[in-house]
Amino acid sequence: MHRYIGTRIAHSAISMVGLVVLVFFLARLTGNPADIYLPVEASAEARAAFSAAHGFNDPLVVQFWHFLRDLLHLDFGMSLRQDRPVLDLILAAFPTTLLLAFFAMLFALIIAIVSGALAAQRPNGVLDRFVNVISLAGASLPNFWLAIVSVLVFAVWLRVLPTSGTGGFVYxxxxxxxxxxxxxxxxxxxxxxxxxxxxxxxxxxxxxxKGVARTTIVFVHALRNAMLPVITVAGDQATGMINGAVVIEVIFGLPGIGKLMIDSIQYRDFAMIQGGVILTAVAIFALNIMIDLSYALLDPRIRYN
Structure with missing residues (x-):
């Protein structure tokens, strides 16, 4: 088990190195931050002073070396837009994204497992066809369209739910x-x-x-053996939720990591972009390892040697 975890961590570390290189250089393709943070009529001396103050006038190789040096000390730098440490901003926003993804996945798993298990008892029956149609429709509809329609229906027309923002349970x-x-x-x-x-x-x-009750057969014996492929797909969807929450957070005005990243890209906040992508990737790598380890809990035949 420990050897398997060590191997997975090593593989994730290799992927992380490639991600760090990509996010650093791709972020700088968005342009010069001085174009956003300084007035249009700013002089060349003011622009040069701004770049020198934030290290943008150094060669890219030198900037990358400084970034790696600070990253090894868990220093993600200062946010240009908010003038606060990047790590503090990410740690403040990440719980919102994790809570959103957790409750969405929990709700999806409960509905999907119950409806799928009930539909499988009578293949091609009325319930099975109904579940097929609804599930295929749900899997095909894009999140941004659903979000806009739900706001229009429940917030604008019916006025039973708020359009966006944070607050109590209804939000x-x-x-x-x-x-x-x-x-x-x-x-x-x-x-x-x-x-x-x-x-x-x-x-x-x-x-x-032997006369075992149907409910016990379906939800105890059969469901446990059918859960391995479900865990695999659920794991992929869970990692996708962390990334896919960007659209939802922007539309509904939730202060999560997704909205923070979108704002950082718009304002060319390089340190914020780098820190957000790296810490999100760490969370996804950790989630994937936990999903793999959960296989052994569901199926005793699986052992990690």
Whole structure:
């Protein structure tokens, strides 16, 4: 187990090195920050002083070396736009994104597992066809369109939910529902397919012959054996949620890492862009490792040697 975790961390570290190089140089292709932070009529001396104060007049190789040196000390620099340490801003915004992704995934898993398991009991039945249509529609609709339509319907027409912002429980309803619809549709399809295969297995037939209750067969015996592909897809969707929350946070005005990154790109806040991408990648790498380790908990036959 420890060897497997060490190998996965090493592979993630290699990917991280490539990501660090890419995000540093690609961020600087967006242009010179002096064009945004200084007036249009600013003199050449003022622009040169601004670049010198923030290290932008050094060669890119030198800037990259300074960035790596500071990164090894967990120093992500200062935000140009807010004049605060990047790490403080990210740590303040990240909980919002994690909470949004967590509740959206939890809601999607509950609905998808229950609906997929019930639909698999009678393939091609009325419930199965209904679940198929709804799940395929949910998996096909883009998040930004769903977000705009949900605001129009529930906030503008019906006026039962707020359009955006932060506050109590009601402010989270629309973002969580919109973000969960797509993974719910995909996971429901996977649950249905896996459950159909599991319910036709020999051990299920034996359980039925012994008189085990249908609910126990479906949600205890068959569902556990059908969960491995579900965990794989759910893991991919969970990592995608952390990235996909950008659109939802911007539309609904949530102060998460996604909105922070969009604002940083618009204002060419290089340090903020670099820190946000790197820490998001670390969270995704850690989540992938935990998902792989969860396989052994679901299936005792799996061992990491």
């Amino acid at each position: 989270w309803i629309l973002p969580v529902m919109v973000l969960s619809i797509r993974p719910c549709g995909l996971i429901a399809q996977i649950v249905r397919g896996s459950m159909i295969s599991a319910l036709s297995s020999a051990y299920v037939k034996t359980a039925r012959a």
